[in-house]
Amino acid sequence: MATIFIDPDTCSKCGTCLQICPMGLILKGEERIPFMPDEAGAFCSKCGNCESFCPEGAIYPEYGTRYPEIAEEVKPGITPGALGIYMRQRRSVRNYLSKMADRETIEEILDIVRYSPSGMNNQPVHWLIIHDPEKVRRLTRITIDWMRSLMNSDVQHPLKPVIPSLIAAYESGKDPICRGAPHVAVAHAAAANPIAFTDSIIALTWFELAAPAFGLGACWAGFLKIAASSCQELKEELGLPEGHEVQYAMMFGYPKYKVCSIPGREPARITWK
The missing domain is CATH 3.40.109.10 (NADH Oxidase)
Structure with a gap:
């Protein structure tokens, strides 16, 4: 049994799901509407890539773990600087x-x-x-x-x-x-x-x-x-x-002491080829 349902009325036929599936289980069907064959469901890892990357939100999981939709106005906008400080402060x-x-x-x-x-x-x-x-x-x-x-x-x-x-x-x-x-x-x-x-x-x-x-x-x-x-x-x-x-x-x-500064570290060791 296929593990996803693709809504033909919502699908824009962009082909993103065909490219993004790591196992290549999604195929192009009639009128270019993608689908997952029933027999392919046994090989699906339920990674959710197709669902996550679908720009139209036309793909739905058939296994009951769909995450609630995130409204556009509340999507987090973490800047690289803020993220960097947060991660560097980890102790x-x-x-x-x-x-x-x-x-x-x-x-x-x-x-x-x-x-x-x-x-x-x-x-x-x-x-x-x-x-x-x-x-x-x-x-x-x-x-x-x-x-x-x-x-x-x-x-x-x-x-x-x-x-x-x-x-x-x-x-x-x-x-x-x-x-x-x-x-x-x-x-x-x-x-x-x-x-x-x-x-x-x-x-x-x-x-x-x-x-x-x-x-x-x-x-x-x-x-x-x-x-x-x-x-x-x-x-x-x-x-x-x-x-x-x-x-x-x-x-x-709960930490007993508060982090007050970010300590130094060795520079990143990078080899470019």
């Missing part, structure tokens, strides 16, 4: 207020993030949000316990040189794993999906970039991700669906 936030983000705010961010690119529009990323700060602290405790066991074993692990300092920080009352963040976002997906990790990293990057617009800040939880790959207790605590694994994790919450 990895490791100091948080105790204030919690409400679920509606987090869901609003994830509603944006679900539009992040994914290979063949596969959309493999699932989300586990650890919203309860006490449960976040438990993740830290389990990770530290795993590190203690690792140090007492003969297993060769690249983290071993830094583990003593992490354990010492924890024992002094600090949180070197989740940095005292009230929340953690875990991107997980089927372990058998070869591109799930890349798609999850892209999605988490969108999450981190969108968060400041909602007053939040985030930081990549690398130690938690590494532990979740090996520690059985941590896997059980997370309780992911059968066959899924942690792709990466991110701590987040």
